Amino acid sequence: MTRSVYVTGIGRGDGRQVVELGVMELLTRQVDRVGIYRPLVHDAPDRIFELLRSRYRLAQDEGTVFGMGYEEAAALQAEQGQEALTARLVEGYLRVAESFETVLILGSDFADTNLPAELGVNARLANECGASVLAVIGGREQSAESVAAEVRNAHHAYTNLGCDVIALVANRVDPGEVEEAAELLRRALDVPVYVLPEEPALSAPTVSQIVEHLGAEVLLGDEAGLARDAMGFVFGGAMLPTFLPALTPGCVVVTPGDRADLIIGSLAAHSAGSPPIAGVLLTLDEKPGPDILALADRLAPGTPVIAVATGSFPTAAGLFTLDGKLGAGTPRKAETALGLFETHVDTAELTERFSVARSERVTPMMFEHALLERARADKRRIVLPEGGEERILRAAEVLLRRGVCDLTLLGDEAAIRKKAGDLGIVLDDPAVLVIDPQTSPLRERFAELYARLRAHKGVSFELAYDIVADVSYFGTLMVQEGLADGMVSGAVHSTAATIRPAFEIIKTRPDAAIVSSVFFMCLADKVLVYGDCAVNPDPDAEQLADIAVQAAGTAARFDVEPRIAMLSYSTGTSGTGADVDKVRTATELLRARRPDLLVEGPIQYDAAVSPTVAAAKLPGSPVAGQATVLIFPDLNTGNNTYKAVQRSAGAVAVGPVMQGLRKPVNDLSRGALVQDIVNTVAITAIQAQGDGQ
Known part of the structure; x- marks a missing residue:
C-alpha cells in the first residue's frame, strides 16, 4: 500500500520548499520510486517540481503530477461544492499512487489562490489520500513566543480536522530566537517540532534571477557568474576611495553605467578578493564603451555586468521586492537548503515517523544518499591537495553546505580564494581551512619527519624540505600526523602522484599484504x-x-x-x-x-x-x-x-x-565529475570513522 506524506502550511511566505526538498531527500533514501503530486498549481511552470525532477532523476509523466489550476478549482468549488473538488483531486492522487511506492504531496501555497478555507481544503485532501501531514509554519520577523503560538495553532487546526500530524516545522525563524522557540515547543506538543533559522543565502536572488526579474541585458558574465547569490546591494554614487570600503562579500554593485571608475574599481577589488562581489548592475540605460568592457572582462573573467534602462530608484524598488527561489536552475541553493534541513531536523526520527518501508532494491541515488548520511553522522576532516581546481572547489561547496565533513584545501591561499570568488563560492566557513604548503609552519616539521622515514633511501632534510612542499606529500603527511583524517586527490594529478606518498609514508595495514x-x-x-x-x-x-x-x-x-x-x-x-x-x-x-x-x-x-x-x-x-x-x-x-x-x-x-592502507587515501579519475568527488570524499570520511577499512 502506498504511504504518502502531505507537506502543507497555514499561510504564504513560509519557505516551505526547503522542507519539501528535505522530505524528498529522506524518502528517496528509503524507497526506489517516489511519486510527486501537486493537487493545485498556478499556471506558470512549477519550480519545486522542476527542481525535484532534475535533482532526483524522476521519470514520472508530468501529466500525472498536477491536479488542476487554482482558477479551475475555485470555479468547481463554487459551482459544485467542496465534495466535487475533493473527489477530482483525489482521483489525480490515486493515479500517481498506482505506480509508486510512496507519494510526496505538495500542498497549496496560500498565494493568490481564491480558495476559501484553504487550510481545510488541504486537511481534507490529506485525509482522503490517507497521507500523514507535515505542517510548515513561517516564523520570519517573529519573536520566539509568537512562533511557538503559531505552531501550536497549526497543530490544533490540522488535528481538529482529523489529520495525522507526524511533525511540524517552524521555518525562517530569526537565528536569535531559534533556541528559545525550540524549547517552548518541546514542552508544548507531543509530536516533533523542528525549528529552522532564516538563511540569507536562500532568500538572496541569483544574478540570473535579477536579470529575469528586471529584464536586464547581460553585457559580461558566464553561467557560473550568473549563478552567484546576490547577498546584498551597494549603490554607487560616491567617489571611488569612499565607495570601495562599502563593498561587502557577495554584493551586487548598482551604479549608473557612465561611472567607469566604480565599475573598474569594483571588479578590481573582486579580482583581488577584497571582497569578492556577485556582479555589477548598471542603470540609466548607460553602457560602458568596448574598451572599458574589455578591461572589465580581463580584470574579473566571468563576473556578470548587466544593464537596465531604469534609474537607480525604480531599480532599487524592483530589487527589494525580489526573493531568491529554489528551482532547477539554482542547484547551489538546493545544497544550502538541504544542509539547513539536515542540520536542524532529526532526520532519523522524522524518517521513522514516515513509516515508509525501505525498498529491497538499492539504487545509485539511495547508495549516494547513504554515503552522505553516514559521513555526516560522525564528521571527519578530509584534506584536498588540489584546492585551486574548479571541480574540487564546487565539490567542497556541496560538502560544506551539506555538513558532510570538514575540509582542508591545499595550495596558494590567495589563488584559491580568488578562484572561489570567481565561482561565487565563499570560503568563510569555519569548517574549511586553506593552507599553502610553501609557506606553512608545518613544512619544517614535515620535512624532519619525511627525512627520518626515508633516511634509508638517502633523503636529507634539505631534499625533504623540497619534497614536502608538494601538495600530495604535504596532504599525506597531514593524514599521517592526525591533522586530517583522510585525503582525496587525483582530479589533476596522476594515480601514481596520489598514492606514491601514501606507500612511502602511511604504508600498509598489518593485516594487508598489498594495497x-x-x-x-x-x-x-x-x-x-x-x-x-x-x-x-x-x-x-x-x-x-x-x-x-x-x-x-x-x-x-x-x-x-x-x-x-x-x-x-x-x-x-x-x-x-x-x-x-x-x-x-x-x-x-x-x-x-x-x-x-x-x-x-x-x-x-x-x-x-x-x-x-x-x-x-x-x-x-x-x-x-x-x-x-x-x-x-x-x-x-x-x-x-x-x-x-x-x-x-x-x-x-x-x-x-x-x-x-593504515589511513584512508583515495584517488580520483582525472575525468571525475563534481558528484564523483563528493562521493569519494564521503567514502573517505566513512573509512576514517573506524579502525578498519
Whole structure:
C-alpha cells in the first residue's frame, strides 16, 4: 500500500520548499520510486517540481503530477461544492499512487489562490489520500513566543480536522530566537517540532534571477557568474576611495553605467578578493564603451555586468521586492537548503515517523544518499591537495553546505580564494581551512619527519624540505600526523602522484599484504563491488586472495553483504591453464584464510551474476548468480570490465576506493565529475570513522 506524506502550511511566505526538498531527500533514501503530486498549481511552470525532477532523476509523466489550476478549482468549488473538488483531486492522487511506492504531496501555497478555507481544503485532501501531514509554519520577523503560538495553532487546526500530524516545522525563524522557540515547543506538543533559522543565502536572488526579474541585458558574465547569490546591494554614487570600503562579500554593485571608475574599481577589488562581489548592475540605460568592457572582462573573467534602462530608484524598488527561489536552475541553493534541513531536523526520527518501508532494491541515488548520511553522522576532516581546481572547489561547496565533513584545501591561499570568488563560492566557513604548503609552519616539521622515514633511501632534510612542499606529500603527511583524517586527490594529478606518498609514508595495514582498490558499481537495482580495477596489474594467487579479503571488508563496511566471485574465463573445473590455476589457487587460499566468507571460483562473470546461467553451470552454489564482490584476475580485465559496464549499463561507478592502507587515501579519475568527488570524499570520511577499512 502506498504511504504518502502531505507537506502543507497555514499561510504564504513560509519557505516551505526547503522542507519539501528535505522530505524528498529522506524518502528517496528509503524507497526506489517516489511519486510527486501537486493537487493545485498556478499556471506558470512549477519550480519545486522542476527542481525535484532534475535533482532526483524522476521519470514520472508530468501529466500525472498536477491536479488542476487554482482558477479551475475555485470555479468547481463554487459551482459544485467542496465534495466535487475533493473527489477530482483525489482521483489525480490515486493515479500517481498506482505506480509508486510512496507519494510526496505538495500542498497549496496560500498565494493568490481564491480558495476559501484553504487550510481545510488541504486537511481534507490529506485525509482522503490517507497521507500523514507535515505542517510548515513561517516564523520570519517573529519573536520566539509568537512562533511557538503559531505552531501550536497549526497543530490544533490540522488535528481538529482529523489529520495525522507526524511533525511540524517552524521555518525562517530569526537565528536569535531559534533556541528559545525550540524549547517552548518541546514542552508544548507531543509530536516533533523542528525549528529552522532564516538563511540569507536562500532568500538572496541569483544574478540570473535579477536579470529575469528586471529584464536586464547581460553585457559580461558566464553561467557560473550568473549563478552567484546576490547577498546584498551597494549603490554607487560616491567617489571611488569612499565607495570601495562599502563593498561587502557577495554584493551586487548598482551604479549608473557612465561611472567607469566604480565599475573598474569594483571588479578590481573582486579580482583581488577584497571582497569578492556577485556582479555589477548598471542603470540609466548607460553602457560602458568596448574598451572599458574589455578591461572589465580581463580584470574579473566571468563576473556578470548587466544593464537596465531604469534609474537607480525604480531599480532599487524592483530589487527589494525580489526573493531568491529554489528551482532547477539554482542547484547551489538546493545544497544550502538541504544542509539547513539536515542540520536542524532529526532526520532519523522524522524518517521513522514516515513509516515508509525501505525498498529491497538499492539504487545509485539511495547508495549516494547513504554515503552522505553516514559521513555526516560522525564528521571527519578530509584534506584536498588540489584546492585551486574548479571541480574540487564546487565539490567542497556541496560538502560544506551539506555538513558532510570538514575540509582542508591545499595550495596558494590567495589563488584559491580568488578562484572561489570567481565561482561565487565563499570560503568563510569555519569548517574549511586553506593552507599553502610553501609557506606553512608545518613544512619544517614535515620535512624532519619525511627525512627520518626515508633516511634509508638517502633523503636529507634539505631534499625533504623540497619534497614536502608538494601538495600530495604535504596532504599525506597531514593524514599521517592526525591533522586530517583522510585525503582525496587525483582530479589533476596522476594515480601514481596520489598514492606514491601514501606507500612511502602511511604504508600498509598489518593485516594487508598489498594495497588494492575497489569500485562500487551502482546498477539500477543493486550495488556490486569490483576489485582490483585500478592498482595491481597482475596479482599472483596470494595477492588475489588478499584483494578478496580486503574487498569483502570494504563491501561489508558499506552495507553490501559479501558473496565473493573469483572471476576467470572458466567456471568450476571446466577449464585448465595457468590463468585459471591462479584463480583456483587464490580461491583455495581465501577459503583457508577466511572460512566464514562465501566464495566461489573460478567462475565466469555471467555465472556469477545471472541466476539463470548459475543454475546451469553451478547449481546449488550459495554465490553463483548472486555474487556481490567480483574479483578480477588482473588489471587489464578489471579496468576494461568496469568501464564497459559503466558505459553500456548506465552504472554509476564510485571509486577507486583504496584499501589496505593504515589511513584512508583515495584517488580520483582525472575525468571525475563534481558528484564523483563528493562521493569519494564521503567514502573517505566513512573509512576514517573506524579502525578498519
